[in-house]
Amino acid sequence: MKVLIAYYSKSGGTEKLAEALEKEFRSRGHAVDIERIKSAKEHSFLGWWHLRMVKSDCDIQPPKINDVSQYDVVCIGSPNWTRLSLPVARYLREVKGLKYKNIGFFASTAAWPQIEWYILSAYLLDLTFAGVVNKRGGRIIDSILLSSVFKKWSWASDYGRKVIKNFCDKLENPIPSLKKYFLEEREIENSRLLVVILSIILLSSLLLQIFTWLIGKEFLTWSEYFYLFLIEFIAYFAMLTILTGRFFAFLGKYLASLALIAGLTIAILFLTPTLGRPIIFGYILIFILFSFFRDPKSILFTAGLVVLAYFYLFFNYPSEGILLPYLDLPFIVSSAAIVGFVAKNLQDHYLNLLGAQEETEIAKAALEVRVLARTRELKVLSESLEEQVKERTKKLEEKMAELERFNKLSVGRELKMIELKEEIKDLEKELGNSKVKNQKNNKT
Ligand SMILES: Cc1cc2nc3c(=O)[nH]c(=O)nc-3n(C[C@H](O)[C@H](O)[C@H](O)COP(=O)(O)O)c2cc1C
Known part of the structure; x- marks a missing residue:
């Protein structure tokens, strides 16, 4: 690599x-x-x-x-x-x-x-x-x-x-598996964001409490604030433990949902009737935050908790006139159903896409391996072909040399025969001449 x-x-x-x-x-x-x-x-x-x-x-x-x-x-x-x-x-x-x-x-x-x-x-x-x-x-x-x-x-x-x-x-x-990454790593990333949000809430609420106390206009008494701080801090600490140990990471978002909704509900109880109603919208913010995670289970869990918190507030403080559950409850239930449904579809769709991408990557990897193996085979083949061509060329060259030698020999024999024939002719001529000479001599 x-x-x-x-x-x-x-x-x-x-x-x-x-x-x-x-x-x-x-x-x-x-x-x-x-x-x-x-x-x-x-x-x-x-x-x-x-x-x-x-x-x-x-x-x-x-x-x-x-x-x-x-x-x-x-x-x-x-x-x-x-x-x-x-x-x-x-x-x-x-x-x-x-x-x-x-x-x-x-x-x-x-x-x-x-x-x-x-x-x-x-x-x-x-x-x-x-x-x-x-x-x-x-x-x-x-x-x-x-x-x-x-x-x-x-x-x-x-x-x-x-x-x-x-x-x-x-x-x-x-990325052993994109789906695994989405379901496990994203779980950790989401819980990490919630821990960061909880730490911001803890720090800013502490600063706000000190500031309002210093100017003598605190919203909550110190004992009330301590109660709230403790709940959020326990959730914060539990989430930190889960995340650093990487055990049951999926629990993180449920814990955070519980801590945020419990904290908000207690704050509404303490702040009723003056500031209770406006901060009820905090439930919507929490709900929006969880819908970003595209996880239908935690969206429905959060919606369920909000409904429970509403009932609790309604049955404990109906006379204060600050809560209108007849309007809020249908709104929360219907938006939870809609967001849950959309989130479920989005998640299914996304997981299918990841599955398809994963299959493509596996197919691509398999193809790459096959191409590599084929290239290697072709390389070996071309190397052995080269060897064969060299061997054949060598044999051909040897044959050519033999033929040349043979050619030379046979051409030499032909020439020799012509030479010999010429010699025979000369000898026959000489013989003829000497016969004529002998006859002449005999006559004389
Ligand atoms: C502009 C600036 C901002 C920094 N902010 C942070 C910070 O938010 N938290 C932190 O722990 N360290 C912070 N540091 C410290 C550096 O992150 C830390 O010393 C780091 O190890 C320096 O790396 P280096 O030695 O490679 O430059 C900051 C340093 C600089 C220069």
């Missing part, structure tokens, strides 16, 4: 990771080329800090390899700048041959990578990377994040070595 490792590194953290990957790929017998992406102008830490807020990429020095078509795998490395580093973004926009290429993404970060992966900064890093690569038609097989500061989570740690090994394994055998 031919591997290209292209990376940008300002202070050497990503470079170390690139070197570790190069070593691992080489130890597995693969050919590795390295491309160090360089910015046209290097900036200070603060300079980059500012630039990445206002720009999405920057000028780079011309790369050594500007067409990656010849590689089986392309690994792209970047430091985490709460987004993709600007030189790497430009490289990915300019480099040729990314279409259908299997791509691995490795990044280094200052913080603890396991936590960083579940908060906004590394999420945005992956998101900006995926945005550029998807636009260019590349296929992201895996992405890893290691720390350049914490030794325990660096490329040289046990954790780092394991992460690097898994990364190389995945790139060596990319």
Whole structure:
């Protein structure tokens, strides 16, 4: 396998990771080329800090390899700048041959990578990377994040070595099954997004609570807020455990749905009657969020929970006059049915497409193997034909030489016979002459 490792590194953290990957790929017998992406102008830490807020990429020095078509795998490395580093973004926009290429993404970060992966900064890093690569038609097989500061989570740690090994394994055998990828990897990606959302809710609600408390206008008392925070935090922690352990990943979205709806319902109870009614629309936002996952089961689960929460609110606070379940309930039930139905159809359709694509890829791989085998056979055949032609030519040449010799011999014999005949003629003539002479002598 031919591997290209292209990376940008300002202070050497990503470079170390690139070197570790190069070593691992080489130890597995693969050919590795390295491309160090360089910015046209290097900036200070603060300079980059500012630039990445206002720009999405920057000028780079011309790369050594500007067409990656010849590689089986392309690994792209970047430091985490709460987004993709600007030189790497430009490289990915300019480099040729990314279409259908299997791509691995490795990044280094200052913080603890396991936590960083579940908060906004590394999420945005992956998101900006995926945005550029998807636009260019590349296929992201895996992405890893290691720390350049914490030794325990660096490329040289046990954790780092394991992460690097898994990364190389995945790139060596990319996408065993597209359907499997959709059903399992997407599950993890969706749960990761929910964890990121929960972490944003936890952090922003805490900031809001402190702020409103400082100005003396808090919506919730500290004990009420603590109650809410605890529910969300337990869900957040449970999801983190599920995701880091990769056990029962499918449970993540149900847990998040439960935590979000329970949190919202409790907040409505606390805020009734003044703010309760407006934030009821939060249920719709949660519902919309889950419909994005195109998973009918979690959409119906969320809708079911919303209906239950509504009933709970209605039977506990009917007199407040803020809830109109006669209007809301039919709306929720019918939209859940419609969205669930559409999602189910979309998912079936998508899975069928993936199945067809998978069959095509398998057929293509089988065809490639057959073409290779046939080419090899033809090569052997043409080599043996060449041998046969050489042998026949040699034999023909020998025959020709023999014929020539024979020709020479027979022509020589003919000439000899002519010579002999001439000699006989001369002798006969001489004999005749001497006979005439003898007769003359006898007469005299
Ligand atoms: C502009 C900028 C933004 C950064 N943002 C983050 C961040 O959000 N989270 C983090 O953990 N580290 C952040 N860092 C630190 C780098 O990700 C980290 O030090 C990385 O390992 C540097 O890689 P390098 O040595 O290859 O340049 C940032 C660094 C820069 C320059």
